[in-house]
Amino acid sequence: MSQVRVRFAPSPTGYLHIGGLRTALYNYLLARQTGGTFILRIEDTDRTRFVADAEDDILATLKWAGLDVDEGPEAGGECGPYRQSERSALYLRHASELVDSGAAYYAFDTPEELDAMRERLKSPQDPSPRYDCHTRGNMRNSLTLSPDDVATLLATGTPHVVRLLVEPGKTISFVDAVRDQVSFASEVVDDQILVKSDGMPTYHLANVVDDHYMSITHVIRGEEWLSSTPKHILLYEALGWTAPTMAHLPLILSPTGGKLSKRAAERQGIPVLVKQYQDAGYEPEALVNYLALLGWNPGDDREIFDLAGLVEVFSLERVGSAGVQFDLEKLAWFNGQHLRRLPVANLAERTATALASTGIEVDAAYVTEMVGLMQERVAFASELATTTGYFFSDPMSYDENGVKKRWKDDSAELVVAYAATLEAGIEDTPEAFEQALRQLTETREVGAGRLIHPARLAVSGVTMGPGLFEMMALLGSETCARRLRRAAQVLG
Ligand code: GLU
Numbered sequence: 080m081s082q083v084r085v086r087f088a089p090s091p092t093g094y095l096h097i098g099g100l101r102t103a104l105y106n107y108l109l110a111r112q113t114g115g116t117f118i119l120r121i122e123d124t125d126r127t128r129f130v131a132d133a134e135d136d137i138l139a140t141l142k143w144a145g146l147d148v149d150e151g152p153e154a155g156g157e158c159g160p161y162r163q164s165e166r167s168a169l170y171l172r173h174a175s176e177l178v179d180s181g182a183a184y185y186a187f188d189t190p191e192e193l194d195a196m197r198e199r200l201k202s203p204q205d206p207s208p209r210y211d212c213h214t215r216g217n218m219r220n221s222l223t224l225s226p227d228d229v230a231t232l233l234a235t236g237t238p239h240v241v242r243l244l245v246e247p248g249k250t251i252s253f254v255d256a257v258r259d260q261v262s263f264a265s266e267v268v269d270d271q272i273l274v275k276s277d278g279m280p281t282y283h284l285a286n287v288v289d290d291h292y293m294s295i296t297h298v299i300r301g302e303e304w305l306s307s308t309p310k311h312i313l314l315y316e317a318l319g320w321t322a323p324t325m326a327h328l329p330l331i332l333s334p335t336g337g338k339l340s341k342r343a344a345e346r347q348g349i350p351v352l353v354k355q356y357q358d359a360g361y362e363p364e365a366l367v368n369y370l371a372l373l374g375w376n377p378g379d380d381r382e383i384f385d386l387a388g389l390v391e392v393f394s395l396e397r398v399g400s401a402g403v404q405f406d407l408e409k410l411a412w413f414n415g416q417h418l419r420r421l422p423v424a425n426l427a428e429r430t431a432t433a434l435a436s437t438g439i440e441v442d443a444a445y446v447t448e449m450v451g452l453m454q455e456r457v458a459f460a461s462e463l464a465t466t467t468g469y470f471f472s473d474p475m476s477y478d479e480n481g482v483k484k485r486w487k488d489d490s491a492e493l494v495v496a497y498a499a500t501l502e503a504g505i506e507d508t509p510e511a512f513e514q515a516l517r518q519l520t521e522t523r524e525v526g527a528g529r530l531i532h533p534a535r536l537a538v539s540g541v542t543m544g545p546g547l548f549e550m551m552a553l554l555g556s557e558t559c560a561r562r563l564r565r566a567a568q569v570l571g
Contacts (some may be wrong), residue, residue, distance in 0.1 A: 083115025085297050086142075088121045091133035095140045098125075098301055098331050098339075105328060106299045107146040108371070118293060119151030122160040126284050134162075140353045144363050145386050147347040148292075151370050158293040163285045166320035169289050170280035173318060174241045174273050178221075182317035183273055185211070187232055187239045209269040212247040234347040241274035241281075243310060243317075251309040256297070256326035256395045271310045283307060284357045290323055299326045299329045299395070330402040339405050349407055360461040361485040362421070365414040373403050383416050385505040393439065415458040426460055428451045433464035439471050454543035462543050470554070473562055474540025481532075481542035482570060490533035491567040493523070497530060498563035501556040509548035512559075516548075537566030 086301055087103040089095065090151070096102075119141070121134055138153055150156025160166060177183035190194075193210070196218060199511035200208040208214055216221060220466075221229045223293065232239065249265035271286040273361040290298060305327045333339040333347060344351045350359065356366055364385055371389050372382065375398045384392070418426070427447040434441060448471045468474075484527075500515045520527045535547050538559055544550060551559045 082296075083110055083113040083296050084117040084118065084294050085115065085299060086108050086120050086293060086295055088120045088122050088289075089133075089137050089301075090282070091137065092125065092128040092470055093130050093133055094136045094352045094354050094358070095133075096341075096380060097353060097356070097366075097370060098351075099137075100144060100353050100366070101331070101373060102300055102328060103141060103146055103393075104144070104389075104396070105326075105372055105375070105393070106297075108389055109297060109299065110149070111394065112391040112393055116149045117146070118295070119154070119161060120289060120293070121152055121164075122282060123162055123164045123315065124279050124282060126164075126168075126279065126506040133155060136354065140357075142398060143357060144353075144566070146366050153388065156243065166285070166289070167278075167280065169292070171274065171278070173288050174280065174284060177242060177243075177273065177314075178373070181244065183241050184221040184245050184311075185229060185239050185272075186215075186218065186232070186270075187224075187237055187369055188219050189238075189377045191569050193218065210242065210256070211269045212245060212266060216272055217243075219390060220285075227371050238276040240272045240276050242270040242272055243313060245270055245310075245313060249449055251312050253312050253322065253325055254309060256304075256324055256399045257306075257329070258400045261308070261325075263306075265309070268309050268313075273314075280390075282492045283310050284314065287311050287320075287405045289319070291315075291318070291320045295323045297324045297326060297395075298536050299328065302330045302495065306329070326398065328398060328399075329400055331373060332402040332404045334404055334406060336404075337457070338402075349405060359461045361410070362417045362460070365410065365417040365419075368417065369410045369413045371406065380450040383413075383420075385420075387519075411458050415507075418460060419455055421454075421460075423447060423451050423454060426454060426463060430463040431458055433454065433461065435473070436570055437464070441471060445470075445553070452549050452553065454547060456543075469539040469541070470550075473558075473565065474538075476540060477566065477570060478541045481536050485536055485542065486570050487529070487534040488534070489525070489529070491571055493519070493525075493530045494533050494537050494563040496523075498560040498567075499536060501560040501563070506557045507552050509546065509556055511557075512551045533566070534563065535571075537563045 085106040087106050100452065107117050109115065134152070141148060149162065150158060152161045165382055174183065178185065197208050200214060228330055245265050245268045247266050250262050251265055251268065252260060254260040255261045271283050272281050274280055275448060286447060309327055312322055331339045333343045335347065337351065339344060341351055350356055367386060368384050371384060371496060375393065377392050377399055426449065427443065427450045431441070431446045432442060449467060450463055453467060456465055457466070477565045497516060497519055505511050505515055516530055517527055520530050530548055535544065536542060538551060538554065
């Protein structure tokens with residue numbers, strides 16, 4: 080096989096959404112696995128939906144996710160420019176060629192004439208008739224008008240579009256790497272506009288021309304483009320080019336079923352923009368891992384992959400065609416899993432910054448140790464700064480349910496005795512704190528739990544957290560003793 084060349088071809092009509100990132104990821108994985116090339120192409124021919132900072136967001140998001148681009152608007156490359164708005168002349172040249180060869184035609188119908196046609200022909204079976212083999216014979220185009228009339232209309236600058244001529248009675252087939260053989264009857268394919276009346280090419284024409292000139296070997300994109308593919312196949316045929324291998328990724332479904340549209344997602348509180356996941360504190364590794372499995376599986380029950388691991392095992396053959404349900408809880412779980420795998424230093428630095436922004440300045444070594452204790456216990460890195468207040472100041476209150484359940488009649492007396500042992504002098508190691516506690520409870524002939532739970536409440540104010548003795552060793556005996564005595568006083 081020739082060198083794999085794949086492209087991610089977003090339209091800059093908004094910020095990158097999770098479905099887009101998944102498409103980019105699958106393209107990237109195939110490129111890296113085969114030593115091929117990953118291209119970013121900005122499909123900005125639709126100026127009415129253009130969003131000025133969308134391209135910046137796309138570039139930044141791909142970088143955040145670790146998907147480095149080999150060729151693109153920023154990376155450059157031999158097949159540039161990589162923005163379609165800068166390639167118009169090329170598309171228009173091929174549009175004329177298609178008209179000349181009879182594969183496309185001019186249509187002069189005004190918007191009113193198009194509306195009238197739809198009104199006239201609509202029926203319960205066909206509520207929105209299209210411009211196609213059934214209707215074009217009754218419209219104003221270069222198939223129905225005389226060559227002289229057409230020449231005059233063009234010469235006088237009459238607004239017109241260029242349409243693809245789709246002949247009836249044909250079966251348009253292609254092999255999809257995800258769905259195998261896919262066929263469409265040409266009667267259901269409309270005469271797609273290739274060049275709009277403003278002289279701009281549509282997505283369909285520009286997409287096919289670019290995939291050809293950029294030597295794309297695989298078109299990997301979302302299922303929503305599947306119905307456009309017969310049009311593209313006809314264009315490849317008409318232009319005498321070989322179509323790339325097609326691979327349409329399964330739809331992403333909402334947890335309640337049905338397509339995860341922007342509206343459905345909003346209703347169910349599911350963010351759709353990658354930026355929202357960044358802002359909510361998801362790790363890029365976790366989102367990438369989760370999206371990789373949203374439509375693809377490794378063939379066994381492995382779940383945790385980093386990007387390099389995905390590059391190794393990914394294959395288009397293992398991409399399914401059935402829609403896949405988005406599961407925010409599962410993604411949060413992946414986040415926790417990837418947090419555990421991050422170097423402590425990385426998290427410590429971020430935590431120190433987050434703490435500093437709330438006015439808590441602490442020693443770097445102390446934060447690093449704290450992160451070491453907590454890393455396994457949080458799902459989001461932000462929790463390392465937001466749920467760990469007791470590492471930085473004495474608790475001001477005590478968890479009510481915890482007190483009800485754990486603070487017994489003898490608790491105050493036990494924690495005070497424990498405080499006294501600590502004050503008598505103790506090494507700041509978990510072992511020393513544990514030994515002191517066990518000695519005390521043995522002397523009192525009570526189970527260790529009788530002191531462990533109240534001590535935790537006294538020291539942290541809450542019932543959950545890292546290992547008690549590790550936490551106490553980090554806080555130091557002086558701090559612990561003070562907190563134990565205070566809790567005895569407050570809780571009695
Ligand atoms: N510009 C299209 C999009 O926004 C590209 C579809 C394709 O990959 O062909 O997704």
